[in-house]
Amino acid sequence: MPSDSTNINTKAVIQNSYDAIVIGSGISGGWAAKELTEKGLKTIMLERGRNLEHIKDYITATNDPWEFEHRGRTTEEQKKKYPVIHRGWAANEAIMQYWTNEEDCPYTEIKPFTWWRAYQLGGRSLLWGRQSYRWSDYDFEANAKDGIAVDWPIRYKDIAPWYDHAEKFAGISGSKEGLAQLPDGQFLPPMDLNCVEKDIAARIKQHYKNNRHLIIGRVANLTEAIPGRTKCQFRNRCWEGCPFGGYFSTQSSTLPAAQATGNLTVKPFSIVTKILYDKDTKKAKGVEILDAETNKTYEFYAKIVFVCASALNTAWVLMNSVTDIWPDGLGSSSGELGHNIMDHHYNLGASGQVEGFEDKTVFGRRANGFYIPRFANLFGDKRDYLRGFGYQGAASRESWSREIAELNIGADFKEAISEPGVWNIGAGGFGEILPYHENKITLDKNKKDKWGLPVLAMDAEIKENERRMRKDIVAELKSMFESAGVKDIKTWDTGHSMGHGIHEMGTARMGRDAKTSVLNEHNQVWDAKNVFVTDGACMTSSACQNPSLTYMALTARAADFAVSELKKGNI
């Protein structure tokens, strides 16, 4: 059993010692645990939230929709408890138990910042959008070519085999398209585009002379069963937790793999407060945790530490790991720790009506949509801003929630509204945000959370490059829809506050030089070589593709390197 750190003894040190510590159990932490345990390392995974057992703890997942008292809407009490979650669209009666209690865990918004947190075993791997796209060298070379921030220390060839590895295990369905900016991968069979989406895709392809593409989303939902997991049942209720294991989560995928090795210990309610740095060896010797239930402090020791607490909390752990040598925290020597926060800016797009498919409908609920990969500033295209964007969307027939102008109430109205309405198509843009040094998080020592720990203060915003891109995102989508014959097109742009894209990243970036980056090309902290950061914190630029697949690949790559260095005695 863990021993109180104030009364530590040799026996306790031995009992609390592992080969590896993994901080966090979300997408990156789960992958770190799987890879390290499969390579034979005795590993402890520390999760700050509660335990959450696969299937058993998905308490609503098999309820019928009418079994929810408010049919999915949230109540006054829930809105008070979760004000940040209610800024967006993610508040739903069925899943409020997964979101972090915002009263217990406040943060400071120097500038508006929407932070979506899910503190429990599995983290946001239970609550992700599952869109899974590779990056290309257009992304890895972008900073160097544009003279922005610092160069990525890796290129596509370095990560490509790890994308293969991640995709094969996670199970990504998608279509091979041969696009240079969106490399193909190890895909399960693609889901269907519906008939309207197929038609619009063909029209866009023709109008833009095969330079723009509307493809089915590449998504971490199984279109074929893989060992231990059933294929996606097309219920479109992923966020309640999938009793079929139909989508990738820590619980459905990496955790059972890690547990099967016999090398994994999972410890929930363990808030890592600092990484313990040994100035003699210039390495970490372990971590200190606060038991979230008892408020007691313990220490755990290991040869290597993987920090996968999510981009902002990873930075928090490092910044809170203050020593005489590192007064601004572990990994702070470059002055970049906590800086360069990125996200994907969105909340903008267009929609309209499509005619001619009144005799068609769909069967099943596809937890996926279409994707229009980046075309801006590629292949000779030149804009008045840097980088690019992609779109995600879907076509569907209107439901009972539409208005029927000529009918008010009664039997005729009921009959008409019980039939599907016209086809609509809609899409939203996801734009790249550049890394700005001044977009940063710091520790706010004047505000404390439930456990008396300092909270994060967010100070980040989009700038001129992003604002120019936003105009173009809307204009280009409108043009594409027009060219495809979409009628009655409406556009929107409701502005973007950082974090709202739930793709926060960049607070401990990788680089080629210890003077300008926190991590090297193997995700090692320059200032402590046995500490690895492989979640969103490590990102040097944001590209415009959904980032989780890249975190999986980088984590597996770093774990492979860490174990080989350990075997060589280098760390």
Next chain:
Amino acid sequence: MERRELIKMITLASGGVLIGGELLLSGCKTNARSDAAFSADDIAFLDEVAETIIPKTNTPGAKDAEVGKFMTVMVNDCYEAKDQKIFHDGLIKLDEASRKNFSSSFMKINTAQRKELLTELDNEAKEYHKTKKETDPNHYFTMMKQLTLFGFFTSKPGATEALRYVAVPGKYEGCVPYKKGDKAWATS
């Protein structure tokens, strides 16, 4: 994140949708819960309003789905104080309109009279919402109609009999024939 949900909402939001409006799009509003605010008579009254909007035909109607009770739960738990007041006042206003048109309370007029009255109120509410500014109060009949449709089509009889519902589709087919008269899917 559940982008599909987002897109669904976007599609709804931009389709000139009356029903649900901010209720469906941004979740319920906050407010103090006042369970005692509705009487059994109120629920019976709301059941008749709902049944007039969605009557029993060859499929179940609003009363079969207990929409009156559902409306009170939603107003109590999910409406802002000012909307709660509008809704409560609306019960009285609706009855007053009935007395004015038919010299009798809503509970006592016949089915045809109820339909005539609520059609008039629906037109009035539609006209009002055409020019309503965001900060102007909502019309009580819009609330009643929204909650009726939401409550009915998400209920078991509404979803499974007036619409089509498959709990576990098991597959997705993006292009299947549809013929006029086929019911819409209850969930997407």
